[in-house]
Amino acid sequence: MTPKFVVLGPPGAGKTTVGVLLAERLGVPFRDTDDDIVAAAGKPISDIFTDDGEPAFRAMEEEAVAEGLKTHDGVLALGGGAVMSATTRERLAGHTVVFLNVGMAEGVRRTGMSSARPLLAGVNPRATFKSLLDARLPLYREVATIEVVTDDLTPDQVVDAVLGTTGTAQGT
Numbered sequence: 358m359t360p361k362f363v364v365l366g367p368p369g370a371g372k373t374t375v376g377v378l379l380a381e382r383l384g385v386p387f388r389d390t391d392d393d394i395v396a397a398a399g400k401p402i403s404d405i406f407t408d409d410g411e412p413a414f415r416a417m418e419e420e421a422v423a424e425g426l427k428t429h430d431g432v433l434a435l436g437g438g439a440v441m442s443a444t445t446r447e448r449l450a451g452h453t454v455v456f457l458n459v460g461m462a463e464g465v466r467r468t469g470m471s472s473a474r475p476l477l478a479g480v481n482p483r484a485t486f487k488s489l490l491d492a493r494l495p496l497y498r499e500v501a502t503i504e505v506v507t508d509d510l511t512p513d514q515v516v517d518a519v520l521g522t523t524g525t526a527q528g529t
């Protein structure tokens with residue numbers, strides 16, 4: 358059992374939104390490792406960060422990704438920081454990995470509406486987003502087999518781009 362697509366990229370790239378649409382188009386199940394972590398912890402991500410700290414969250418995330426890669430057959434979306442784990446990057450080898458890219462301005466705009474992302478909840482989300490992109494862009498590219506720049510695309514157009522790239526587009 359292996360995911361048809363693993364979706365990753367920075368917060369606000371549309372991993373969850375596009376992942377759901379992509380799974381619908383392909384008629385396969387969708388799974389998001391953030392949801393698995395929330396279910397396992399029994400509390401929201403912001404509470405995990407506050408109560409247990411980021412390292413505890415990252416350990417749970419590594420486990421959730423490993424489990425998803427082993428047991429999920431559809432579209433698997435990861436959290437934006439999952440690629441910071443070298444172990445996770447190794448585990449992604451051989452999978453079809455879609456990197457949804459988004460620039461700072463659009464990424465901040467898309468995530469600004471929500472307080473659910475503790476890493477971006479500080480006083481200067483633009484600076485935080487930029488340093489996050491600087492650190493992670495090479496890691497996303499290291500593991501990705503497909504990259505789609507999403508800034509000027511609707512979620513449906515992103516799905517078209519992903520399926521067009523892989524030649525697995527379904528009928529209309």
Ligand SMILES: Nc1ncnc2c1ncn2[C@@H]1O[C@H](COP(=O)(O)OP(=O)(O)O)[C@@H](O)[C@H]1O
Nearest residue numbers: 367368369370371372373374467507510511512
């Ligand atoms: N291509 C897009 N164009 C416009 N808004 C988008 C796009 N993709 C996602 N969004 C919006 O951005 C926000 C974050 O999307 P989400 O799927 O949660 O991103 P991620 O899981 O990558 O952090 C949501 O409000 C979503 O509706």
Ligand SMILES: O=C(O)C1=C[C@@H](OP(=O)(O)O)[C@@H](O)[C@H](O)C1
Nearest residue numbers: 367368369391436437438474475
């Ligand atoms: O970028 C990150 O480090 C994080 C991104 C979030 O997921 P999304 O990328 O789906 O927002 C979530 O896993 C957590 O808040 C940490």
Ligand SMILES: [Mg+2]
Nearest residue numbers: 372373391436
């Ligand atoms: Mg998400």
